[in-house]
Amino acid sequence: xxxxxxxxxxxxxxxxxxxxxxxxxxxxxxxxxxxxxxxxxxxxxxxxxxxxxxxxxxxxxxxxxxxxxxxxxxxxxxxxxxxxxxxxxxxxxxxx
Amino acid sequence: xxxxxxxxxxxxxxxxxxxxxxxxxxxxxxxxxxxxxxxxxxxxxxxxxxxxxxxxxxxxxxxxxxxxxxxxxxxxxxxxxxxxxxxxxxxxxxxxxxxxxxxxxxxxxxxxxxxxxxxxxxxxxxxxxxxxxxxxxxxxxxxxxxxxxxxxxxxxxxxxxxxxxxxxxxxxxxxxxxxxxxxxxxxxxxxxxxxxxxxxxxxxxxxxxxxxxxxxxxxxxxxxxxxxxxxxxxxxxxxxxxxxxxxxxxxxxxxxxxxxxxxxxxxxxxxxxxxxxxxxxxxxxxxxxxxxxxxxxxxxxxxxxxxxxxxxxxxxxxxxxxxxxxxxxxxxxxxxxxxxxxxxxxxxxxxxxxxxxxxxxxxxxxxxxxxxxxxxxxxxxxxxxxxxxxxxxxxxxxxxxxxxxxxxxxxxxxxxxxxxxxxxxxxxxxxxxxxxxx
Numbered sequence: 001x002x003x004x005x006x007x008x009x010x011x012x013x014x015x016x017x018x019x020x021x022x023x024x025x026x027x028x029x030x031x032x033x034x035x036x037x038x039x040x041x042x043x044x045x046x047x048x049x050x051x052x053x054x055x056x057x058x059x060x061x062x063x064x065x066x067x068x069x070x071x072x073x074x075x076x077x078x079x080x081x082x083x084x085x086x087x088x089x090x091x092x093x094x095x096x
Numbered sequence: 097x098x099x100x101x102x103x104x105x106x107x108x109x110x111x112x113x114x115x116x117x118x119x120x121x122x123x124x125x126x127x128x129x130x131x132x133x134x135x136x137x138x139x140x141x142x143x144x145x146x147x148x149x150x151x152x153x154x155x156x157x158x159x160x161x162x163x164x165x166x167x168x169x170x171x172x173x174x175x176x177x178x179x180x181x182x183x184x185x186x187x188x189x190x191x192x193x194x195x196x197x198x199x200x201x202x203x204x205x206x207x208x209x210x211x212x213x214x215x216x217x218x219x220x221x222x223x224x225x226x227x228x229x230x231x232x233x234x235x236x237x238x239x240x241x242x243x244x245x246x247x248x249x250x251x252x253x254x255x256x257x258x259x260x261x262x263x264x265x266x267x268x269x270x271x272x273x274x275x276x277x278x279x280x281x282x283x284x285x286x287x288x289x290x291x292x293x294x295x296x297x298x299x300x301x302x303x304x305x306x307x308x309x310x311x312x313x314x315x316x317x318x319x320x321x322x323x324x325x326x327x328x329x330x331x332x333x334x335x336x337x338x339x340x341x342x343x344x345x346x347x348x349x350x351x352x353x354x355x356x357x358x359x360x361x362x363x364x365x366x367x368x369x370x371x372x373x374x375x376x377x378x379x380x381x382x383x384x385x386x387x388x389x390x391x392x393x394x395x396x397x398x399x400x401x402x403x404x405x406x407x408x409x410x411x412x413x414x415x416x417x418x419x420x421x422x423x424x425x426x427x428x429x430x431x432x433x434x435x436x437x438x439x440x441x442x443x444x445x446x447x448x449x450x451x452x453x454x455x456x457x458x459x460x461x462x463x464x465x466x467x468x469x470x471x472x473x474x475x476x477x478x479x480x481x482x483x484x485x486x487x488x489x490x491x492x493x494x495x496x497x498x499x500x501x502x503x504x505x506x507x508x509x510x511x512x513x514x515x516x517x518x519x520x521x522x523x524x525x526x527x528x529x530x531x532x533x534x
Contacts, residue, residue, distance in 0.1 A: 003195040007219045007260045009210050011242070011251035011337035013187040019097070019127035022106045024174050033171070039475050041141035041467065042148075046110075049149040053164060070479045071472055073246045075098065084103040089171045092099075093110035094140050095119060 029060045031088035037067040043094040108170035112138035113157040130179030132170030219263040227259040230272040239279045242338040244288040253337035265329035276533035277387045278330040283525045285334040285359045286341035292349030294393040296360035300375035301385030304363035311365035313511025327361025368430035369508035371445035378527040385530040395521035402435040415456035421468035422521030423503035429510030432517035453501040461492030
């Protein structure tokens with residue numbers, strides 16, 4: 001049975017280097033958590049419900065719903081700077 | 097990930113469960129396999145506040161754990177070492193596939209999802225070498241980079257990689273410069289968008305004749321070797337060059353798109369068109385050979401000819417059927433093109449495009465309520481981008497244009513067996529000269 005040698009059609013991937021995530025918080029009491037609306041479908045309604053959950057179950061956590069400035073495909077340094085300056089953590093939603 | 101890495105803000109990302117594999121994969125290839133991600137049921141769209149509250153109060157369909165418990169832990173529980181992944185990893189694959197029988201190799205290509213599930217030609221060294229003879233470019237030269245979606249990493253591909261995929265598609269070696277030009281656009285024909293995108297490729301200039309491409313009867317169907325295999329090669333190169341197009345992992349098109357089999361590849365019928373060729377509108381000379389690529393390529397509307405009494409209304413009706421986020425490219429049989437000249441006096445293509453822009457209209461309230469307009473155009477309007485920022489000021493009952501003028505295009509194709517014509521909802525991306533890749 002004859003064997004055939006063929007070429008691999010797959011492109012060249014970039015090397016992936018490990019990224020370091022942010023340090024986790026000791027707790028959320030007294031902290032500000034941004035609920036970031038990625039403006040996808042009805043994610044604003046979902047995050048509104050999550051905000052209500054926080055108000056009901058963890059009233060000492062301050063939550064702010066913040067819409068990203070533009071389409072989710074674009075970077076949004078203005079919003080990220082605001083969250084870093086005024087917030088302690090972020091919940092992004094909803095990716096579909 | 098940007099918030100975590102660049103701004104040092106602990107973050108949890110919430111997704112719908114259908115995107116479990118894809119978002120974990122994206123996190124991994126961006127160097128954060130342990131990114132804290134929580135899942136809720138699909139869909140979010142159209143659910144009531146009460147139904148979405150139930151998602152919040154409910155469990156993650158992937159893990160079975162309470163959603164809010166996972167969210168809170170995601171922000172407060174320190175990372176374990178094994179969550180962070182290796183310091184560096186490389187997914188490069190060898191240039192050659194280990195030698196095997198033809199049957200086993202065909203099976204391997206299917207199992208690895210390197211094909212479009214139709215039979216391929218095995219890319220032997222001899223066949224690839226013959227393909228490479230049809231360009232002066234060096235085999236190792238990088239032609240371009242592609243990715244299946246904005247959030248993924250770009251993969252690169254060389255002239256040789258393009259040749260491998262061209263062989264697989266069954267393309268003849270003389271087609272290779274056209275396929276290289278398509279690859280050089282960097283526009284993937286295998287987007288992972290859940291909207292099930294495909295690509296469309298229009299070939300202009302003398303190369304159409306050189307290769308015997310079809311611009312006439314059946315041009316967009318499976319009736320011409322060059323049209324069929326050049327488009328197929330573009331698709332295979334896209335899926336392999338960008339590192340994959342696998343449903344649930346790197347392809348999320350909800351219904352799929354049969355246009356993707358050959359990326360709607362055809363030659364423009366320049367000889368029978370009453371207007372200048374498409375590539376000339378985009379910076380080329382008539383004697384240049386060029387490829388132009390479009391993305392989206394989902395919605396199609398069609399009709400026959402232009403009736404004397406109500407042609408304007410009929411065209412408006414077709415335009416209203418196209419989603420405002422997928423602007424119209426008219427694909428006109430020469431008979432229909434000449435009818436636009438005769439009925440509307442559009443002796444210049446620009447005049448027709450002006451008319452289309454001014455007649456594709458709807459009330460502002462309806463326009464802004466389209467889901468895709470909400471997702472992709474409304475944010476740009478609120479950011480101040482024109483012309484949408486001005487449109488946003490319109491009263492709900494005010495009539496506004498559905499499309500930007502620069503997003504409307506016209507291409508002439510067809511063999512005049514009748515005056516049928518269609519509108520393809522798609523986005524023009526780029527034109528690349530074939531002659532640069534000979």
